[in-house]
Amino acid sequence: MADLHFTDAVATDGEKAAVDLALGENSGLSLEGERVVRGGASRRRGLRHLLLPALHALQKESGWISPGGLNYVSEVLQVPPAESYGVASFYEMFRVDTEPGHDDDVVHVCIDAACRIDGADDLIASLEREGKHVHRSPCLGQCERPPAVFIQGRKKPDLVPADDDPFELPQAGDEGLRLLKRVGVVDPTSLESYREHGGYEALTKAIDMGADEVLAAITDSGLSGRGGAAFPTGIKWTAVRDAEGDEKHIVANCDESEPGTFKDRLVMENDPFALVEAMTIAAVTTGATNGWIYIRGEYPQATGRLENAIAQARDAGLLGDDVAGTGKAFHLEVRRGAGAYICGEETALFNSLEGFRGEPRNKPPFPTTNGLFDQPTVINNPETLLNILPIVLDGAEAYRSVGTDGSPGTRLFCVSGRVATPGLYEHAFGATLGEIIESAGGASGQVQAVLLGGAAGSFVTADSMDLPLTLEATREAGTTLGSGVVMVFNDDDDMADVCQRIAEFFKNESCGQCVPCRVGAIRQHEMIVAIGDRPMPADKRELHEDMVQVMADASICGLGHTAASAIKSALALGLIGANQ
């Protein structure tokens, strides 16, 4: 470790203790650290993957990542301090500036669409009058209860005030629920209660069936990914099962930061064992021995419930060295993100978890062969994983009995904005947009636009109420289901303001790695702000089309590919920029 160079800044005793606590058995400076290199399996042997937990500990202790604290963490983990700084400065929840206010709790208030049309500005003004340290945050994943707040505690646990309100599922008691049937019914803190509601029957059955049969059932079910890209899950799992590798990983992508999306949070908070069980099935099926739940940093309740579920499952022999008597090992850990939408992109997530900047990798190679720590990896959205349970229990045919041929099964919809009862709804694929809005009590006011699929999706208007929400029908209509967002705007809503914020979101969330997105996102934002609620001149329309094309064609990842799609649809539909 002698070859790392440090400035003179020294950590406080409190910082050292906080970091040591977070690192557990890996703490202290007595380590025989090994220089970690970028790329290749040698990364695994380093401790660098503990960088994010260590930075979280520093932030909580001191209210920022101090130079002394950074030096300490860098020395313990043997990461060059310039690189640790590069990582710390990447995340919204870490402060590296010397501005005052390090001693306060940070009150994150959502300023994305569902909250900005429902009181975010007023709330921020009143909190600031009270002298609170307010941070204007992108979507906090609580769009069903605007305006959303998350409090990042200083020397105390983080907190979401609304978590104290009793939870009720709008569709509670509905016989047709598959994915949500336990949500609001089961005690999410108790393995026993989970078992009473059918929990772990699927794992037992999957072990009996064996990997080939499980993989066949998933492939035959037609299940496709719910994280946005709709990739066939059976192909993914089979590729990992078949991949060469001493170590394989199962990752649950619980970063959930697509504006308008809150489904994964509600599932994790209210049925956490289901996610653990589904990941365990993935492990015994593909031969993976390590599991990681990468969860966004603003979800304290879901994090706590998952950690509790993992501990109980481990105690019951359902995780650990010998899963349910199979002799197979599966070690599952929760890792917290720190505020970065891009870390939901699968390869950015791997880099983030490994302690590197959350910059997406170029694909190919794909995660199935070169994923986390460059090893074969299944990465799935929690909703995707949830579908595994009914597929294993009831078989592919029963699974396909609802939905359409191209989109079998059910889908979770995050309905927010101008509807009577915003919330999480499960519907068979093929329900129309109008039916879904009706199920949430109908729109309040005259529908001006609906944002489908999140900020990376696109707008449709009231003309689209008969659109069946399937993968194939939305694709044909030039829109997307994305992460299941249905955000409704009525005639009173200022779409110019909403679109400016969407453009700002992408400007802020671009990782900055590639030119089309780093520059395209800021130029788009500048352009949309300049247009405001005025007509868009023809030369600017043309320029925007040029920008859309290079971002979609030449960006590295999906963020850049889709960063202009909602704005493009708003322009095409005349929601902004229209000549009148």
Added chain:
Amino acid sequence: MTVTETAVTISVDGNDVSVPEGATILDACTAAGIDTPTICYGPTLTPVNACRVCVVELEGSRTLVPSCSRPAEEGMVVSTDSERVNHSRKMVLEFLGSGVDLSQADELNEWSAKYGAQPDRYDNPERMNEDVKIQDDLYVRDYDKCVLCYKCVSACGDDAQHTYAISMSGRGFGARIATEFDVTLPDSACVYCGNCVAVCPTNALQFKTEFDLREAENWRPEDQSVTTTICSYCGVGCNLELHTQDERIVKVTSPDDHSVTWGNLCIKGRFGWQYVHGDSDD
């Protein structure tokens, strides 16, 4: 190009090109005599494929692909001169020109002209807006000229120097190359090998001698000559290229393809010549 047993053949703009296995599409384009713009690519560096100016159209791929990093695979069909390719190259160069001072980035400017980039199409674009960092007598960092190509980071880190004095920091348009907390270079891990300066494509990193001469409006590349010699400081035998103007050394480089240095030097070879003149402080 001789075809070996492990060659792969791909079609580039309708012509078959054979390259050794492991070669990239860029290698194939070069073998076919096609000039491809690159910014973040360097022959001695691991590709980061970040700038996207080298993209080509690959049959069967929804998006364009970076030729500098994509391995050539048997049967690939590639177009380098399609409307989509030319559009993306133009826009990448135009985007860079809209926010970065490219006044000393000669090669980029040639490509910008070739592809018809119009960086002035944007109203009041936010720019890098960085002051020159002059923190020592050896080299300056002018991040107003930085296109964030990662080359200096790679040269300082895994690809050459293993010093890791600098990293990408921040995010989005606010991303910058920085030391930890932006401490000055003398306070950082930097050992003044100058390898970052050697790979910078835009002159954001430049030798202090060059910077001073430019400030004095006396930087005259046309009057410079290059002498190749071997560094006398130690027994490694690094090739040096001494660039002189008015009989004074103004910078030292090493050839990219030299099997000892691969373009890299240490502080003695790179900057030790100041003692040749007996005045390290001019």
